[in-house]
Amino acid sequence: xxxxxxxxxxxxxxxxxxxxxxxxxxxxxxxxxxxxxxxxxxxxxxxxxxxxxxxxxxxxxxxxxxxxxxxxxxxxxxxxxxxxxxxxxxxxxxxxxxxxxxxxxxxxxxxxxxxxxxxxxxxxxxxxxxxxxxxxxxxxxxxxxxxxxxxxxxxxxxxxxxxxxxxxxxxxxxxxxxxxxxxxxxxxxxxxxxxxxxxxxxxxxxxxxxxxxxxxxxxxxxxxxx
Amino acid sequence: xxxxxxxxxxxxxxxxxxxxxxxxxxxxxxxxxxxxxxxxxxxxxxxxxxxxxxxxxxxxxxxxxxxxxxxxxxxxxxxxxxxxxxxxxxxxxxxxxxxxxxxxxxxxxxxxxxxxxxxxxxxxxxxxxxxxxxxxxxxxxxxxxxxxxxxxxxxxxxxxxxxxxxxxxxxxxxxxxxxxxxxxxxxxxxxxxxxxxxxxxxxxxxxxxxxxxxxxxxxxxxxxxxxxxxxxxxxxxxxxxxxxxxxxxxxxxxxxxxxxxxxxxxxxxxxxxxxxxxxxxxxxxxxxxxxxxxxxxxxxxxxxxxxxxxxxxxxxxxxxxxxxxxxxxxxxxxxxxxxxxxxxxxxxxxxxxxxxxxxxxxxxxxxxxxxxxxxxxxxxxxxxxxxxxxxxxxxxxxxxxxxxxxxxxxxxxxxxxxxxxxxxxxxxxxxxxxxxxxxxxxxxxxxxxxxxxxxxx
Numbered sequence: 244x245x246x247x248x249x250x251x252x253x254x255x256x257x258x259x260x261x262x263x264x265x266x267x268x269x270x271x272x273x274x275x276x277x278x279x280x281x282x283x284x285x286x287x288x289x290x291x292x293x294x295x296x297x298x299x300x301x302x303x304x305x306x307x308x309x310x311x312x313x314x315x316x317x318x319x320x321x322x323x324x325x326x327x328x329x330x331x332x333x334x335x336x337x338x339x340x341x342x343x344x345x346x347x348x349x350x351x352x353x354x355x356x357x358x359x360x361x362x363x364x365x366x367x368x369x370x371x372x373x374x375x376x377x378x379x380x381x382x383x384x385x386x387x388x389x390x391x392x393x394x395x396x397x398x399x400x401x402x403x404x405x406x407x408x409x410x411x412x413x414x415x416x417x418x419x420x421x422x423x424x425x426x427x428x429x430x431x432x433x434x435x436x437x438x439x440x441x442x443x444x445x446x447x448x449x450x451x452x453x454x455x456x457x458x459x460x461x462x463x464x465x466x467x468x469x
Numbered sequence: 470x471x472x473x474x475x476x477x478x479x480x481x482x483x484x485x486x487x488x489x490x491x492x493x494x495x496x497x498x499x500x501x502x503x504x505x506x507x508x509x510x511x512x513x514x515x516x517x518x519x520x521x522x523x524x525x526x527x528x529x530x531x532x533x534x535x536x537x538x539x540x541x542x543x544x545x546x547x548x549x550x551x552x553x554x555x556x557x558x559x560x561x562x563x564x565x566x567x568x569x570x571x572x573x574x575x576x577x578x579x580x581x582x583x584x585x586x587x588x589x590x591x592x593x594x595x596x597x598x599x600x601x602x603x604x605x606x607x608x609x610x611x612x613x614x615x616x617x618x619x620x621x622x623x624x625x626x627x628x629x630x631x632x633x634x635x636x637x638x639x640x641x642x643x644x645x646x647x648x649x650x651x652x653x654x655x656x657x658x659x660x661x662x663x664x665x666x667x668x669x670x671x672x673x674x675x676x677x678x679x680x681x682x683x684x685x686x687x688x689x690x691x692x693x694x695x696x697x698x699x700x701x702x703x704x705x706x707x708x709x710x711x712x713x714x715x716x717x718x719x720x721x722x723x724x725x726x727x728x729x730x731x732x733x734x735x736x737x738x739x740x741x742x743x744x745x746x747x748x749x750x751x752x753x754x755x756x757x758x759x760x761x762x763x764x765x766x767x768x769x770x771x772x773x774x775x776x777x778x779x780x781x782x783x784x785x786x787x788x789x790x791x792x793x794x795x796x797x798x799x800x801x802x803x804x805x806x807x808x809x810x811x812x813x814x815x816x817x818x819x820x821x822x823x824x825x826x827x828x829x830x831x832x833x834x835x836x837x838x839x840x841x842x843x844x845x846x847x848x849x850x851x852x853x854x855x856x857x858x859x860x861x862x863x864x865x866x867x868x869x870x871x872x873x874x875x876x877x878x879x880x881x882x883x884x885x886x887x888x889x890x891x892x893x894x895x896x897x898x899x900x901x902x903x904x905x906x907x908x909x910x911x912x913x914x915x916x917x918x919x920x921x922x923x924x925x926x
Contacts, residue, residue: 284921288921291834293833293834293919293920293921294921313839314838314839317833317836317837317838317839318836318838319836320833320834320835320836321835321836321837322836324836326834326835332827332830332831334828334831335482336475336478336479336481336482336483337470337475337478341470341478344470345470345475346835392835
C-alpha cells in the first residue's frame with residue numbers, strides 16, 4: 244500500500260527525514276509515534292502529497308506521488324487520501340451535512356450522494372445533527388463530522404494527524420476507536436500520528452519514528468557519543 | 470455543492486461585512502449612474518432645445534444669456550427690440566421662418582410666452598396635442614404638458630397672469646431701475662426685487678396678496694422713463710383684468726416648452742395697453758433659408774444699434790463646454806468615491822480571504838483544484854461587486870425617477886430615468902473589472918501559500 248524508498252526531506256540545511264525503506268500493507272492500521280520535531284507530520288504530508296521530498300520514491304496505492312505535478316497531486320488527494328486533523332477544520336459557513344457534500348467528489352447521482360451522507364451520519368450517531376453548523380456542535384461531534392469527510396469517499400489511505408489532540412481522554416478514546424472501526428470496515432489503510440501511548444495501543448501496528456528515520460538514529464548516536 | 474452555492478453561503482456567513490461591501494459599491498455606482506444620466510440629459514436637452522431655429526435676435530448683451538432665456542427660459546431676458554425689426558426679419562430673403570416672442574408675465578411661477586401657434590408646427594411637426602387646440606386669438610392659452618400637470622389646468626380653465634419686474638434697489642431701498650414688462654421675468658431680479666417677484670409668482674392667483682406686490686411694481690413702473698407712468702397703474706389693473714383661457718394642452722415634448730404657457734404674441738401689448746409705436750418683442754427666433762442666409766442675417770442684425778444676433782448652436786456649445794467642465798470636476802470627485810469604494814472592497818475581500826486561509830488550506834488538502842479555489846476566492850468579490858453594481862444602477866435610476874419631475878420643474882433638466890445612459894454599461898463593466906482585480910491579489914497570495922503554513926496561521 245505504502246512504499247517509501249530512499250526518502251530525504253530537509254528544511255534549509257536541516258535534514259528532517261531520511262527513510263531508506265518503509266512499507267505499509269493494504270488495510271494496516273499504523274500509529275506513528277515520536278517526539279515533537281521528529282518528522283511525523285512531515286512524513287504524513289509527504290504521503291498526502293502536500294509536501295514533496297528532495298530525494299527518493301514514495302508510492303501510495305500504486306501512485307508514484309514523488310514524481311507528480313501539483314495538479315496531479317490535487318487529484319491524488321481528492322481520490323486517494325482522507326485527511327483527519329487535530330482541529331477538525333470544518334467550514335464554518337456550512338452545516339455539518341453541507342461540509343460533507345462540499346468535500347465529496349462528484350460521483351454518482353445527487354440522490355446516491357445524499358443517501359450515502361445520511362448513512363454515514365447514522366453510522367457515527369449524528370443523524371439528528373446533520374443540519375447544525377460546526378459552532379453548534381461539541382468538539383467530539385465536530386471530529387466525527389470531520390471523520391465522515393475524510394472517509395466517505397473510501398480512499399485507500401487515511402491520514403490522521405493527532406486526531407484526538409484537542410479532545411478529553413474519554414472522547415479521544417471513543418473517537419480513536421471509531422476511526423479504527425470505520426477504516427477497518429471499509430478496508431482502508433490508516434496511518435495516525437499521536438503522542439498518546441495509551442491511544443497508540445489501540446492500533447495493531449505501532450511504529451516509532453526512530454525505527455524508520457535514519458536521521459533520528461544518527462542524532463541519537465551523536466548524543467550518546469557526546 | 471456548486472461554486473456559486475458555496476460563495477453564497479460564505480457571503481451569508483459574513484453578512485454584515487458583505488452588506489457593507491455591497492453598499493459601498495451600490496452608492497458609488499448609483500451616484501455615477503445619476504451623474505451620467507444628468508450629463509446625458511443636459512447634453513440631449515441642449516442639443517434639441519432650439520429645434521430648427523439657428524439664430525436668435527434680441528437686445529445687446531450676452532449671447533449665451535439671450536439663447537438660454539429664449540429657448541430654456543433660464544435667467545433674465547436682456548431687454549426688448551422693436552416690433553418693426555421683427556417685420557423686417559420676416560420679410561428678409563434669408564429667412565425661412567421667424568417668430569417673435571414676448572415674455573415677462575407668469576402664472577404661478579410658470580412663464581407666459583407670447584408666441585404664435587405656427588411655431589409648434591414648425592418645431593414639432595406632426596405631434597398631436599394632448600387635448601384641445603392651439604391658441605388663436607388674444608387671451609387664449611396653450612399650456613405645456615408639465616405646466617398643465619403641475620398647475621392642474623384643463624381646457625376651459627381661466628386665470629389671470631402676474632407681472633414680473635426686474636427691479637433693483639439703492640441703499641435706501643428705493644427703486645432705481647425697471648425694465649419694460651415684456652422683457653422681464655420673475656425670479657431673476659436682484660435682492661429685494663427678487664423676493665417681491667417670487668412672492669408675486671407664488672401668489673399669482675390671489676388678487677389680494679398680489680395687490681401688495683403690485684403696489685411695489687406700480688411704483689417701479691412710475692419710475693420708468695418715457696411714459697411708463699402712464700401705464701403704471703394701468704398695468705396693475707390690466708394684469709388682473711386680463712383673463713387667459715386654456716384652449717389646449719401640449720403633448721409631452723421633452724423640452725422647456727413643457728414648462729410654459731403659450732399665448733398670442735400680442736398679449737403683452739394688450740396687457741400693457743401699448744399703442745403701435747410702443748410695440749416691442751423680447752426676441753426673434755429665426756429658421757434661416759440657407760447657411761449663407763444665416764450668416765448674412767446675423768451680420769445685418771449685428772449692424773443695428775442695440776441689437777444682436779446669436780447662433781443658437783454656438784451658445785449651446787458654450788454651455789455644454791461649461792457642463793463638461795463641471796462634469797470633469799464631478800468625475801474627479803467620483804474618482805475619489807470610486808477609490809474609496811475600491812479600497813473598501815479590497816479590505817473587505819482581503820479580510821474575507823484572511824479569515825478563510827484555513828478554508829483555502831483545507832480545500833487544497835482535500836484536493837480541490839486550483840481553478841475551484843480561485844473561483845471561490847475571486848468569485849466572492851466579483852459576486853459582491855455584481856450585486857452592488859446592479860443595485861447601484863437600479864438605485865441611481867430610481868433616484869433619477871424620484872427627482873426627475875422636480876428637477877425638470879426647477880432646473881429644466883429632463884432626466885430619462887428608465888433608459889440606460891450611454892456609458893452605463895461601461896461603468897458596470899468597469900466595476901466588475903475593479904471587483905475582480907480587488908479579489909485577485911489576495912486570492913493569488915493565499916493560493917500560493919503552502920497549505921501547511923495556512924493551517925499554522
